[in-house]
Amino acid sequence: MHERILIVEDQEDINALIALNLEVLNYQVSCALNGTDGLQQAQDGEFDLIILDVMLPGIDGLQICKILRANNLFTPILMLTARKSEADRVVGLEVGADDYLTKPFSVLELQARVKALLRRMEFNKQQQTEEGSADDITVKQLQIHKTKRVVSLAGQPINLTAKEFDLLLYLVSFPGQVFSREQLLNAVWGYRHSGYEHTVNSHINRLRAKIEQDPANPQFVLTVWGVGYKFSE
Structure with a gap:
């Protein structure tokens, strides 16, 4: 087709x-x-x-x-x-x-x-x-349904934009692995956008504001200073 x-x-x-x-x-x-x-x-x-x-x-x-x-x-x-x-x-x-x-x-x-x-x-x-039954990811009180593209926190739905969801899903798929801003930009946006790494920063900030109890002290999306970001192990 x-x-x-x-x-x-x-x-x-x-x-x-x-x-x-x-x-x-x-x-x-x-x-x-x-x-x-x-x-x-x-x-x-x-x-x-x-x-x-x-x-x-x-x-x-x-x-x-x-x-x-x-x-x-x-x-x-x-x-x-x-x-x-x-x-x-x-x-x-x-x-x-x-x-x-x-x-x-x-x-x-x-x-x-x-x-x-x-x-x-x-x-x-x-x-x-291929993932089939492994469609749901649960980390503490955060639940992600991949195919339905639904996220909830403590049972309450979280309204994410398309790119916020893609970014969260990518990070949570590799817990503990550190990604630079350029790596995240290439992986999530699907093409090399050299010089636009701050786009990742703004998405990370908005994502934290929605899924973290205290965005200033996140428990899910963590900053690795001088390198980039990772999802908590």
Whole structure:
């Protein structure tokens, strides 16, 4: 079965160019030229990847990303942006995008990013299938249900964003192992974002605020000074 990709891009020539170069790789492609149509298609269809422009008429790409993640739709999102500032790109990652590509971009880089995101999605599916009954992880009063992507603390549900959940799940899968910020960024975001390690810091801080009784003295997600972070053993 060919993977299905939704392209939400208001510039018709760029939209058509992306579609053409993904169809030659045998992906099934759907297109939207504005944010309202793109959001509707993303919510109604079962896509394996969404390519989402930031600047869109109707609803912008960042808002679409927020809405999808708030509704527990975790389809990988590749964000397109003409903005070159570091802050703009970090915002895209922090609202739930899995990767970003800055315009203008090469066709080969676009295809490589798409392949990498789809490979990661397939790997995650295989892991979930293989783990089967080991779907729940319980550490003290913290419980994580992998396939349902549900987290609770002392029986109370915790509302995590998509990336907060991915970060927690990755750390808890390797208790006691220390990861640098760059390693976490590469593993959880699925692509090398050199220079954006502080994105990990902000996610760690928000995660601690939600799952730690005292975020200043965490018992789950621990800092290893000068190195990075680890999950408690």
